[in-house]
Amino acid sequence: MEPGTKENTSFDADKIREHFPVFFQPENEGLIYLDSAATSQRPREVLTACKNFYEKINANTHRGAYKIAERATAAFEAAREKTAKFVGAGRTEEIIFVRNTTEAINFVAYGWARKFIGTEDEILVTEMEHHSNLIPWQITAQKTGARLRFFKMNENGILPLDQLDSLLSRKTKLVAVTHVSNVLGTVNPVKEIIRAAHNVGAKVVVDGAQSVPHLPVNVVDLDADFFAFSGHKMLAPMGIGVLYGKTALLEEMEPIYYGGEMIKDVDYYQSTWNDLPWKFEAGTQNIGGAVGLSAAIDFINSIGIDNIRKHDHLLTEYALNELKKIKDLVILGSTKNRGPAISFTLGNIHAHDLATFLDQKNIAVRSGHHCAKLVMKKFNVAATARASFYLYNTKSEIDALVHALNEAKGYFSKWR
Amino acid sequence: MALDELYQEIILEHYKKPKNMGLLENADIKVEGKNPFCGDEIELAIKLKDDIIENVTFDGSGCAISQASASLMTEKIKGKSIVEVKKLISTFKKMVKGEDDSQVDRDNLEELLALQGVSEFPSRIKCALLAWNTLLLGLEEKLNKKDGKK
């Protein structure tokens, strides 16, 4: 065992598991869920918080001068405050509620980049982005005439920082980088990337979809300009996500949607926009989702994000070690300092065939290109299987995976 | 359902040694299909003689189900008329989606019946259908062009 990876004795995944009803449904008996990078499961506490919202204080926010409306509004704004604290935002109004990471990044593309990026400019995107932090920049480049450039990774799936200076210049207006890769698990040195980008005057949008659920994140310490993440990967309901932006940037950014709630004053031919954050929250919001996110943060805090990180890390180290023992199993990317997602191929078995086999053993893994076709291209594979872990996963589940993979080799060997 | 019912012997044979692999030259129809969710890809090249599919080949990459389905399909449609093939596509689709169909039509599928097990694996239906949807696209494009010329 490496130094610093001491056994996480106070952490009891089996106990934590008891909070997650999905594992106790008769029809899910024996479910080994290794796809939390796609979406996490949700603890009872979160489900109850949502139920309580709809049962007890359901009303539209910011609209009614009556008690339950006031309570709904307070719950929504308290969720914002809790979220701001959780990611270390300097001000609560820098937290914009959206649907998910994808929507958050598109907000930046439409509201900020279209306004401030022109034909002479460059946008730098890494090669390991999820499509949601790639396609918006392709389109932005096409529409603005800006040049799209790529920060390539090396064969270990690592972004070589020493290449950065040659990619950045005064022309660079925006850098898009994922904090943690959803395919390779690589934890990127975003703080260093942001510092380098700021040195040439570029802004940075960080995709935190895979980091916020698993690592302590402080957007101010990172000095991120924009930071996006999804609730559903961190125990919260689907349909609630967050865009963090620095106040000055959010102020100069255009609204994305126009309509109710986002206005300050309305006249026949023109209107003015509401203050942050409401300028970006047109129409009725996902209040129940925000309440669920707040409960998810409470749940994470009750365990401690550091403890979760350690647990994820131990599981990942253990899985890497065990998987390496399987002949013909190839792990994509580096095996050091990575988040809890491991993509692999096994001999010439196609990832879908492998996933179907594992599903027969009740093991849920993801197969395919993981919305990261550039990563697939880089590693010259069409598809991979991916196992990913979270706080409710256990070593024995990894043992089951390894056992099943060995069985799969036997089963598919007749195919050669 | 047991895995062996999905991965029947015939399917494995066609996966290991696909028939009609590689692309025909001077084809009358060339068409590409992709499965956006999983990245499987296929390309078909079809040589027509009047309304008969004289020859058909494919190229592509994907899982056992998608590759075997493509291989079996090329074997099955050779020598058939476009009208017959369109009917076959519809019968095949019904089978893998697990929809009702007439017994006569289904019996006509012969070797393709090996893919019947797919209907029990919803996430794999799209794998089995990739080649067939691509074929349908190619035929329709061709027919539209013809109609346009008239």
Ligand SMILES: Cc1ncc(COP(=O)(O)O)c(C=O)c1O
């Ligand atoms: C790194 C990364 N970015 C973005 C996304 C997109 O998240 P969402 O689908 O919630 O918008 C995901 C999730 O699939 C992801 O893993």
